[in-house]
Amino acid sequence: MSCYKPLCFTCGEKQPVRFWSGVTICENCGGELSSKEKPKVPPTATFKSRDTSFLKTLPNPGGPIETRIDIPEFTMLGAKGQADFGILRLWFYPGESIVELKSLKFYIHQYRDILVSYERVVDCFYDDLMSVYAPQRLRIEAAFRPRGGISSTIVIDSDWGVRGGTDEAWRSERHTDLAYE
Numbered sequence: 001m002s003c004y005k006p007l008c009f010t011c012g013e014k015q016p017v018r019f020w021s022g023v024t025i026c027e028n029c030g031g032e033l034s035s036k037e038k039p040k041v042p043p044t045a046t047f048k049s050r051d052t053s054f055l056k057t058l059p060n061p062g063g064p065i066e067t068r069i070d071i072p073e074f075t076m077l078g079a080k081g082q083a084d085f086g087i088l089r090l091w092f093y094p095g096e097s098i099v100e101l102k103s104l105k106f107y108i109h110q111y112r113d114i115l116v117s118y119e120r121v122v123d124c125f126y127d128d129l130m131s132v133y134a135p136q137r138l139r140i141e142a143a144f145r146p147r148g149g150i151s152s153t154i155v156i157d158s159d160w161g162v163r164g165g166t167d168e169a170w171r172s173e174r175h176t177d178l179a180y181e
Contacts, residue, residue, distance in 0.1 A: 045113055046114065047115075047116045051110060054107035055133075057098070069104070070090075077116065084147065085145045088125070088141070090125075090140055091139040093137040118152055122140055139155070141155050
């Protein structure tokens, strides 16, 4: 008889679990998985299996520029295996190379079959774009559609001191609540 090891939606690993008050908790990362229900859609992949080879570079044809890339129809599989929808906005300040948009589209489309949380998908985007393109600065905003009456916006910026930046651009920019613009 085999032991069922559920897939943790936080770390993406099949892990032994411990039960606490009806909740299954991953021994690896402490992420929660309901002991009463399994995902409705079996995941075909986790964030660890994403493919960065889709991302292609083009040489930067000029000097310093800002490229704003809007992805208004981003879809992914959320923590319960259901489709989640959002709008991604990328502010890209290129170094030696720029983003080839068709390759970015193919990279983005793979997330339709990847089981991942909001925070993890933004981290994955950030890490992958920084490693492939090495931009001078990268800012990503992801605004996800409401689920259960709650929406979420996740932001990451390479200028932040915690990300190795100087915080100069962050201090000088005007920041407003996107919900009230």
